[in-house]
């Protein structure tokens with residue numbers, strides 16, 4: 001039986017790894033030409049009960065602990081006028097409840113744990129029919145079970161459901177301060193070792209320290225339309241002018257926050273935030289299933305990667321438990337996955353609603369310090 005996994009993201013690789021440790025071969029088809037072809041983005045916090053559980057099933061938890069950043073759990077929460085609402089500094093002996101990890105390091109850990117040639121780079125999936133996968137370069141490959149792990153804009157998803165991601169009314173611009181300790185030590189001290197959130201009415205700024213010394217800055221614009229990047233008058237093709245326009249858009253905020261924007265390099269990325277309907281399901285098919293963002297794209301508030309990893313691990317375990325009955329394994333996996341991820345989707349939508357509300361700072365404070 002041939003298992004084909006489309007997408008070498010965290011979910012697809014977790015599945016391939018758990019299958020491998022259980023003695024089952026799978027082939028991962030990835031559209032990128034190589035592992036380093038595209039930047040993998042910033043930090044992820046992996047939760048002990050979900051993302052870390054997946055890595056335990058994958059036999060990689062010790063290696064994960066070696067690359068995890070405990071101090072990345074630090075949090076500072078502020079308001080646009082500079083008021084500090086909350087500061088949480090992680091003690092050195094704190095349990096690794098949700099340590100941060102660089103996404104590229106985590107992906108490399110998974111990639112290095114697979115046999116050579118398990119991932120076929122440069123294979124962009126186009127469509128599947130009669131047990132054949134077809135790729136953009138005209139090649140094809142057979143499969144008995146096809147797993148769509150191809151992310152938010154999954155092409156495999158169309159085999160199971162007509163659902164498509166919808167825009168949430170949030171648009172994010174991602175910026176970056178490289179080597180902040182050396183280039184801007186004052187701003188480095190201000191941000192600290194982990195997450196720095198400034199939540200305003202209709203806009204927010206979050207800064208996150210990465211393991212390689214850079215700080216990624218995410219500027220969120222709430223209640224904005226799908227075409228907002230085109231209408232925002234941010235000249236994305238001219239980074240210096242884009243930074244100046246973004247500073248304008250944060251007029252009235254404490255100058256320390258706009259100083260963060262001014263300190264950025266020429267990285268200016270557009271990230272429209274889209275989601276699938278919470279609680280999406282589909283009638284089970286014996287030969288196709290989905291995991292990760294392809295199955296349950298959520299707002300980026302800390303659950304997506306954790307769910308993708310656990311989907312991959314649990315699907316791998318279900319297939320290992322039913323080696324002669326993949327359709328039964330798929331059904332078992334989907335039953336648990338639908339329930340677990342719809343709960344996570346509802347929680348994520350709730351946090352997203354708080355972040356987009358006019359009194360986001362105070363509500364987030366109450367969220368972290370209930371009662």
Ligand SMILES: Cc1cc2nc3c(=O)[nH]c(=O)nc-3n(C[C@H](O)[C@H](O)[C@H](O)COP(=O)(O)OP(=O)(O)OC[C@H]3O[C@@H](n4cnc5c(N)ncnc54)[C@H](O)[C@@H]3O)c2cc1C
Nearest residue numbers: 007009010011031125150151292293302303304305306308
């Ligand atoms: C700004 C931002 C911050 C986030 N922060 C967090 C966080 O802190 N914690 C958290 O848990 N989650 C976070 N998330 C969500 C998280 O990134 C995703 O939920 C997670 O990466 C999903 O993993 P995946 O394996 O399903 O998909 P992906 O990681 O997107 O991987 C999909 C893979 O499929 C490949 N692919 C796509 N199409 C094809 C094709 N046609 N053929 C072949 N290959 C294809 C892609 O190249 C990619 O390698 C964040 C998301 C964003 C946008």
